[in-house]
Amino acid sequence: MPTRKDRRPVVAGNWKMHKTAAEAQALARELRNALGVVRDQVEVVLAPPFTALYPVGKALEDSNLYLAAQNCHAEAQGAFTGEVSAPMLKDVGCRYVILGHSERRQLFGETDEGVNRKVKAVFAAGLLPIVCVGETLQEREGGRTLEVVSRQLAGGLAGLDAAAAARAVIAYEPVWAIGTGKTATSAQAQEVHAHIRGWVAQAFGKEVAAAVRIQYGGSVKPDNAAELLGQPDVDGALVGGASLKAADFAAIVKAAFA
Numbered sequence: 001m002p003t004r005k006d007r008r009p010v011v012a013g014n015w016k017m018h019k020t021a022a023e024a025q026a027l028a029r030e031l032r033n034a035l036g037v038v039r040d041q042v043e044v045v046l047a048p049p050f051t052a053l054y055p056v057g058k059a060l061e062d063s064n065l066y067l068a069a070q071n072c073h074a075e076a077q078g079a080f081t082g083e084v085s086a087p088m089l090k091d092v093g094c095r096y097v098i099l100g101h102s103e104r105r106q107l108f109g110e111t112d113e114g115v116n117r118k119v120k121a122v123f124a125a126g127l128l129p130i131v132c133v134g135e136t137l138q139e140r141e142g143g144r145t146l147e148v149v150s151r152q153l154a155g156g157l158a159g160l161d162a163a164a165a166a167r168a169v170i171a172y173e174p175v176w177a178i179g180t181g182k183t184a185t186s187a188q189a190q191e192v193h194a195h196i197r198g199w200v201a202q203a204f205g206k207e208v209a210a211a212v213r214i215q216y217g218g219s220v221k222p223d224n225a226a227e228l229l230g231q232p233d234v235d236g237a238l239v240g241g242a243s244l245k246a247a248d249f250a251a252i253v254k255a256a257f258a
């Protein structure tokens, strides 16, 4: 059975709705310079807004830093004004697409079923999903964390075969920790990560569970990254606010292979 060491940590920066194309390209260049040395031990992924994907992709050419989008539409093309499809993201150089982020679920009405359609579209386009799950404060306080996460996994990953499931990245992001400065303790994170891996073992088998990478997200900062990333089932981080500063994001990436 693969051990933690066989799972290459994946650290992704979710830039959300920040940065013009020029600013994003400058940040990508800065990160590329800062991270050149660590790039093989840790998979580094940058997720700028749609308008900056092309210039950031250019800045990352011939590097081992990967490009990601923050969302996509489930259809490959069609009359869907304002939407962007997975094949379009593939064409512009993406490797990953973040799906089911809690901001998309809470502010844009995304459902587990909708996330599942997008997950399938992403695989069909030759891309990989970063599937976000996580409970609200109310759900945690009601003792429903594991149940909520299981439901989101069952919905979001429905119908995948084992090979696809093993290549998906799962991001555990407690909603109450996103952008709030409140981080889950490493014990809270590890508990949910172990639960997620157990759920994957039940659904797709032990080998898939041993291979699948599970990121933690929610106020990850340089000073808490090493502790969180040191947990046996935490295989990387999905970083929002701190990914907008090159020095902070580089420090988090370095914590992933310490």
Ligand code: PGA
Pocket: 014, 173, 177, 178, 179, 180, 181, 217, 218, 219, 220, 238, 239, 240, 241, 242
């Ligand atoms: P945060 O965001 O690091 O700013 O809390 C994390 C995320 O939303 O992915």
